[in-house]
Amino acid sequence: MKAIGIILAGGNNDGRLGALTEQRASAALPIGSCYRAIDFTLSNMSNSGIGKVAVLTQYNSRSLRDHLTSSKWWDFGRKQGGLFVFTPYTSSTGNDWFRGTADSIYQNMTYLMRSNEEYVVIASGDSIYKMDYRDAVNYHIQKGADITVVYQNMEGRDLSYFGIMQLDEEQRLLGFEEKPEQAQTSSASLGIYIISRKLLIELLQKVVPQGGYGLVKDIIIPFRSSLKIYGYEFKGYWSTIGTSVSDYFATNMDFLKKEVRDIFVRQYPFIETKPKDEPPAKYNAGAEVSDTIVGSGAIFNGKVEHSVVFRKVYTAEDSVVRNSILMEGTRIGKGCVIENAILDKDVEISDGQRVIGKSMQEPVVLKKGTKL
Structure with missing residues (x-):
């Protein structure tokens, strides 16, 4: 053209x-x-x-x-x-x-x-x-x-x-x-x-x-x-x-x-992006992931539902993530609850923390590099 x-x-x-x-x-x-x-x-x-x-x-x-x-x-x-x-x-x-x-x-x-x-x-x-x-x-x-x-x-x-x-x-x-x-x-x-x-x-x-x-x-x-x-x-x-x-x-x-x-x-022509060389996502024993799209290199030990997960995310045992966006490098500790939230790149949530937004229309945002 x-x-x-x-x-x-x-x-x-x-x-x-x-x-x-x-x-x-x-x-x-x-x-x-x-x-x-x-x-x-x-x-x-x-x-x-x-x-x-x-x-x-x-x-x-x-x-x-x-x-x-x-x-x-x-x-x-x-x-x-x-x-x-x-x-x-x-x-x-x-x-x-x-x-x-x-x-x-x-x-x-x-x-x-x-x-x-x-x-x-x-x-x-x-x-x-x-x-x-x-x-x-x-x-x-x-x-x-x-x-x-x-x-x-x-x-x-x-x-x-x-x-x-x-x-x-x-x-x-x-x-x-x-x-x-x-x-x-x-x-x-x-x-x-x-x-x-x-x-x-x-x-x-x-x-x-x-x-x-x-x-x-x-x-x-x-x-x-x-x-x-x-x-x-x-x-x-x-x-x-x-x-x-x-x-x-x-x-x-x-x-x-x-x-x-x-x-x-799935419909040609496709949307292209800069690729990242990461291993496939890993689902360890006890992990439950449903209604979620997952980036490469993610490791799951807890429960994740109705969420968007980017590359190299880690969720620990007994953690629950719902209706949330987890960006690259986010780490969720044991026993955490994350709901209606946007966790920016490299956010780290220590064991037992709760991050809950008001609703999906008013999600809570943790900025890049936050350690909670």
Whole structure:
């Protein structure tokens, strides 16, 4: 496909994810026992035939950059194109932090200038879905659109975290509300945009020097009348982890549903990730593990049910884990009870401790490296 990709992985999220993003970008958050959030957008780009992708990151980017050290896992290890990771420019005279989504692309304008592809697919790095962007690009071409915004009908969901679109019968954009208290429609933008490379350069050069730093606030909303902006409806599974801790928890728990899990691991093309060389999980005598997805290298001695367990987790005898997420290297002592909880990487729980959240909608979070 004659398109390049841009993945927005700034990672700040205004503190909505609390301790989970104190030391990592939201795009680097673990998902479904073996993935990172960015794996889904990266795989979508590769599976859609996009061979040149830029990842724009800023806050707490070390773990994300480590994950992207080798691009071959997503088939970006190539002479032409490939994977590019951009961070804000720093020099002896200062640094230029990205001031918004439009500004982050503007500061890396050479990526656009040195490309020859006709279209640009822009997507966020913290959404969980599988999509062939070729369908959206073909729709964009058929409509003769200047910009296409991918959206989903989210009737019945909390829409206060989303950009809400008003569309006419032809799917042309009439209005766009950013995070409204009372939404007029249920057509929520998924943060995926299709635009021609030349038009994107032209718009960025027009708005950013004038203090317009956001793609939505300073391009889509002001130009909705003068440009032909259309909505493209995506009807597949889609979830975001960047809005709240409860959404991150719920997205991981979705992987316990066979119909959701199969989308990513059993239906071609698959979602790829950077592999880890660990032995298979080990279930010792007395271990009871049910309704749980398990990462490699985990060792179980206690009871675990309805949970997501990542690699190298250890649970001791007589321990009970329910409705929880245990990240890499977590160790649970003897006789512990863990329920409605998110235990970040390398958390250690000593014998006899109880860590219980209010509910699955309000899980308790122990930050990375906590020793209890």
